[in-house]
Amino acid sequence: MAQLELNGVVQRYGRQTVVDGVDFRLEAGQIACLLGPSGCGKTTLLRCIAGFEEIAGGEIRLHGEVVSRAGQRLAPEKRRIGMVFQDYALFPHLSIAQNVAFGLGRKPSEDVQLRVRQLLATVGLSGQGDKYPHELSGGQQQRVALARALAPRPELILLDEPFSNLDVGLRERLSVEVREILKREGSTAVMVTHDQHEAFAIADEIGIMSEGRIQQWDVPYNLYHRPANRFVADFIGQGVLLAGTVGDNNSVHMELGSLVSDTPVECNESCSACDRGCRVDILLRPDDIVHDDASPVQAEVLHKAFRGADILYTLRLASGSEVLSLVPSHHNHALGEKIGIRLDADHVIAFKKHEECSDPACEIRLEQQVRPLTRQDPAPRNAA
Template sequence: MTDLLTVKNLTKSFDESGPVVDGLDFTVREDEIFALLGPSGCGKTTCLRLIAGFERADRGSVEIAGKLLESPDHHIAPQNRGIGFVFQDYALFPHLSALENVAFGLTDIPKHKRNVYAEEVLCRTGMGDYKDRSPNELSGGQQQRVALARAIAPKPKFVLLDEPFSNLDAMLRDSMRKEVRSILKKAGMSALLVTHDQEEALSFADRIAVMNDGKIEQIGTPEEVYYQPKTKFVAQFLGRTNLFHADANGGSEINTGLGRMRLNCNACGKVLCSIRPEHLTLEKATNEHPDEIGKVVSREFKGHDITYHVELNDRKYLVHTDNRVIFEPDDSVVIKPLESAVILEDEN
């Protein structure tokens, strides 16, 4: 795949407290949906605004299809970057109909053809029957689809999505994610999504960059960043996990409080490890290894699965099992790993 967006050493500060965006390097490929995922205040929206041209970079550069858009000495105005933007609040013109909102930016199309083309784009987003309605006559999901139609109508090379699902209720969020992803894929457009929602990034994006304190800690597919986190922050931010220290002797196995456990790679010395709760299971305790017997402290029944809180050797572990593994509080159990533990780069 060819890289469409290239971000190099992108840096931005607003005051003397330090950079909000600190030396970001990443690429987005053609026909790829890429997500910047991180907590509030980590710099992801500032990065989006730098790419869009709403902010000026202190250092670094932004290129699309080899064309320089942003650097300390070069700045192309937002309207000339060939980028579509879907805002968090949709930012539709309240006095214009859905059709007029979409047609507004089609300045390269002859005036007498704009409404025809705008209606075609609205139909692609499932909003053709609502073309004459004003934004205040539309639901949140419908407004979002109109905003997306407006963003893709000029056929931009790239679309930026600034937390576009955050104003929707949980059920609508899920369905709209699927719809918007399908629309972008069918249109063959690359997109950059900014979100603080882990589930949203994992289900929507082809690749994810996990941000923390202005920096990118890891880039990879949803499966890579979830199952093979590189740092403690990534392991904890992407979902619940069990962290523990252990002494490795150069091989791919270690002795832990849970017994002998495989590692995802060879290691030597003191290491910090992570293992997801669903990569553990519970078995009824026997007297064979008394030092590995734990006690169920509590459990959370969720229908399709159960989360157990287990105390073992003065430590507490989380274990997710399917609903056929049944234990009660105070039961004696043995925690068994189903997958390898992952070694993390940091120990803080």
């Protein structure tokens, strides 16, 4: 039985639909993340799960029990849910130990003290119990807030933009630490963020939200390499869409070369079959394009962003189209210089061009393993 299950959840403010038919389920011990731009409905959905807001349609279940549906809502304090807020919400007049113990109520004092000591050790704050929140750093305060939420052993932990007030370096480090703490405690959790690096660092599964709907619920690898639609492809990672044409023998041809799929290129059910000559947009990530001095395909360096071990190059092809390439930083090329590049793509996603199909959902997907061909190959061949 799922720990958390949402079926067709809808929430409205007046006539505005903020959450529009959301479905997902979370098994015990899993960590999920609702990821999307500001205003997409992710925080509202989290508040609905917590019981802070009623829902207009659908239902929310915890351990199979309905806790929210239209006209019915179990109070937040009866849901056995722990909450970690964006601003930590620690009590400034209470010590760290007292803050952690706050949710334990009237349990025997010895049990409370033991649980507090255990949690402070778990979050790396042993011996800090007598201090007050203002004496701790932002990262330490965040760990106290997490310890307080974990103290009563809730069935579910909700985290609302928990790292947004921290600097980038601390945010990334704390994301990893929080994941380790949640896994150590065996906790089930849902986090809300607009930062994909945080989501990738902490979550087992991620739901990409836009305009109140989940566009794709998947593991981080699939979101990056197999986006369900153009929104996900654009929101996750970096990449460009390069024009291509469907050829014979399951192939797709473009300026950089050709790709051959193990299975026929197919459109989804909202559009007709993708036949030979069909024009498509092919998603290429920076790691799909490799710097190769021996390659006959040349591209001009337009921009470069130094990233320590790597340089992200923006390159202009002969047609004027631009692509991105992530290159080891010892290959330091000047602006305006031409360098050789080649395709090295395992997964390629191609979307049917919008002007050829009036349905914006019309898209094809090459999710199979593919083999890049050079422009000099006489004809595409089926992949082995």
